[in-house]
Amino acid sequence: MAWQTPIIVHPPAPDGGRRVTVRGEAVGVARDDRDLAEFLRRAGLGDADMALDDPHLVEWRGGGPHMWAADS
Structure with a gap:
């Protein structure tokens, strides 16, 4: 099995927010960095807000880091 980042932030939804997956489990829809943290x-990942820009931990799909709306 290929190595994967443990946290995936999926592309922004048309109505805002981004689906979040942690270790393959859907955990909700984040609308900002605070929701994601x-x-x-x-999920047991302490001090996660400090690691949101770490590409080894978080994969931001379909939009850059910290972009929460589809038109950002």
Whole structure:
């Protein structure tokens, strides 16, 4: 099995927000960095807000880091 980042932030939805997957499990839709950090904290990843830009931990698909709307 190929190596994968543990956190995937999926492309922005047309109505805003981005689906988040942690270790292959859907954890919710984040609408900002605080939502994302909270999902990661609940998944047991402490101090996750400090690692949101780390490409080894977070894969931002279909939009750059910290972009939460489809038209950002």
